Amino acid sequence: LPVKQACAAIGQAKLMMVYQKIFAEYSTTAAQVLMTKATVMNDKSRRNAQNTFNELLNLGAVPIVNENATYEIKQVQTFGDNDRLSAIVTSIIDADLLILLSDIDGLYTDDPNSNPDARFINQVDVIDDKLLNMGKSTSGSGVGTGGMATKLKAAGIAVSSGADMVIANGNDIDNIAKIMSGADVGTLFVSCKDENFDLVKFIG
Secondary structure (H helix, E strand, O other): HHHHHHHHHHHHHHHHHHHHHHOOOOOOOOOEEEHHHHHOHHHHHHHHHHHHHHHHHHHHOOEEEOOOOOOHHHHOOOOOOOHOOOOOHHHHHOOOOEEEOOOOOOOOOOOOOOOOOOOOEOOOOOOOOOHOOOOOOOOOOOOOOHHHHHHHHHHHHHHHHEEEEEEOOOOOOOOHHHHOOOOOOOOOOOOOOOOOOOOOHOOO
């Protein structure tokens, strides 16, 4: 555990250096925000996080968000994956759109890497149990901590908070720009704001 924590501390600094360098080429500043599950569960901390995000966005800075947690408490006091973390941030800042990048083009009826008959789903209007069962708990890329299952859970948070969500292929560098311009890329989860949605209860 101490080795992993030390490597994370070193890697996090190097990662932010890369972000700062790349964003500087576009005259933009990157900011680092580290969150824990406790940040979201506590009303005061959550409001402080929301205020921080809002001020960073007002300043024109781009927040780079990651989870600040130790391996030993994983799955107990952590978000567990970046898909859900991104959806939680989407909810906190009342974002309009969440884009999740995957190693495939979007949501399929089955894993297209193993089932050639898997059908692509262009749009999802309702997230139900049948849809959730399509999610896979593994990631074909070998570098993720979840897969389609975690993205579907993230979709539940995003759409209930009033945001659209798109799952698209991250291997195409132009996909984000295409989505922002309104192109039909990936799988669109249509927002369905639930006035009774309680983020704290959902992730608790």
